[in-house]
Amino acid sequence: MTKILALDTSTDACSVALSIDGVIQEDFRVIPRQHTRQLLPMVDQMLSSAGLQVKQLDAIAFGRGPGSFAGIRIATGTAQGLAFAADLPLLPVSTLAAIALKASREHNAERIVSTLDARMNELYCCAYEMRDGLPQALDKEIVSSPENIVLPEGDNWFAAGRGWIYLDSMSAAVQQAVCTPELDIYPAAGMMCELAVAAYVQGEGVSAEQAQPVYLRDEVSWKKVADQKKKGQ
Missing domain, CATH: 3.30.420.40 (ATPase, nucleotide binding domain)
Known part of the structure; x- marks a missing residue:
C-alpha cells in the first residue's frame, strides 16, 4: 500500500x-x-x-x-x-506540471501552457502535452518577459495559471494560439x-x-x- x-x-x-x-x-x-x-x-x-x-x-x-x-x-x-x-x-x-495536470483534469485540456506570475513583469512558463494521462513537457521551464514568450507550433493551446495576466503584452501570434486563459489554476x-x-x-x-x-x-x-x-x- x-x-x-x-x-x-x-x-x-x-x-x-x-x-x-x-x-x-x-x-x-x-x-x-x-x-x-x-x-x-x-x-x-x-x-x-x-x-x-x-x-x-x-x-x-x-x-x-x-x-x-x-x-x-x-x-x-x-x-x-x-x-x-x-x-x-x-x-x-x-509546479508548472501540476498546473498542467489540473487543467487536464478539470477542463479536459490536452495541450497546455502552464504559467505563474514571476513578478517584475515576467512569468514562469512551460508547454505540455498530455500523454498516457500525465503532462509531458515539450520544452524547458523558463522565466521570461511576456513579449518574448514563444509557443510550440499549433493553436488552441489551453492557457493555465496566473502568468496569463500578461497576455495583452504578448505577441499577436501567442494571443491567437491560446484559448481564453484560466488564471485561477494553482x-x-x-x-x-x-x-x-x-x-x-x-x-x-x-x-x-x-x-x-x-x-x-x-x-x-x-x-x-x-x-x-x-x-x-
Missing part, C-alpha cells in the same frame, strides 16, 4: 495531500503569507485523519518550483526536515500526489540532502530584486 504525502507553498495557496494506493485526500487553502504558520498543522491534521505517522509513509513530495522564492523554500525545507527525520525519499515535483498538492506516485514507481526519489528547489531566476534577476528593495528603503 503506497503512501505519499505532498506539500506545496509555491503561490498564495498552501496545500497538503495524502495519496494512499492512489486515493487522494487534499487540504487546499489560499492563505497569503500564512504558509509558515499553517503548513505543519495542515500536515499533522492530514496524517492524523488517516491514522498515520510520518515514518509510515513511503515518500514525501513537494512543489520544487518555480514560484514564490520564499514559498518554495518553505515547502523544500519542511519536506527535507520531515524526510530526514523519518529516513524517507523525497520527490520534487514541478499548483496543488493533490495533483502533485499523482505526479509523485508515477515518479515513485519509476524510482525517481532522492535523499533529503539531494532535493533542490528550482527558482529559474538568474543572478541578474535577483540583483534587480535587491536593487528595488534598496530603492524602497
Whole structure:
C-alpha cells in the first residue's frame, strides 16, 4: 500500500495531500503569507485523519518550483526536515506540471501552457502535452518577459495559471494560439500526489540532502530584486 504525502507553498495557496494506493485526500487553502504558520498543522491534521505517522509513509513530495522564492523554500525545507527525520525519499515535483495536470483534469485540456506570475513583469512558463494521462513537457521551464514568450507550433493551446495576466503584452501570434486563459489554476498538492506516485514507481526519489528547489531566476534577476528593495528603503 503506497503512501505519499505532498506539500506545496509555491503561490498564495498552501496545500497538503495524502495519496494512499492512489486515493487522494487534499487540504487546499489560499492563505497569503500564512504558509509558515499553517503548513505543519495542515500536515499533522492530514496524517492524523488517516491514522498515520510520518515514518509510515513511503515518500514525501513537494512543489520544487518555480514560484514564490520564499514559498518554495518553505515547502523544500519542511519536506527535507520531515524526510530526514523519518529516513524517507523525497520527490520534487514541478509546479508548472501540476498546473498542467489540473487543467487536464478539470477542463479536459490536452495541450497546455502552464504559467505563474514571476513578478517584475515576467512569468514562469512551460508547454505540455498530455500523454498516457500525465503532462509531458515539450520544452524547458523558463522565466521570461511576456513579449518574448514563444509557443510550440499549433493553436488552441489551453492557457493555465496566473502568468496569463500578461497576455495583452504578448505577441499577436501567442494571443491567437491560446484559448481564453484560466488564471485561477494553482499548483496543488493533490495533483502533485499523482505526479509523485508515477515518479515513485519509476524510482525517481532522492535523499533529503539531494532535493533542490528550482527558482529559474538568474543572478541578474535577483540583483534587480535587491536593487528595488534598496530603492524602497
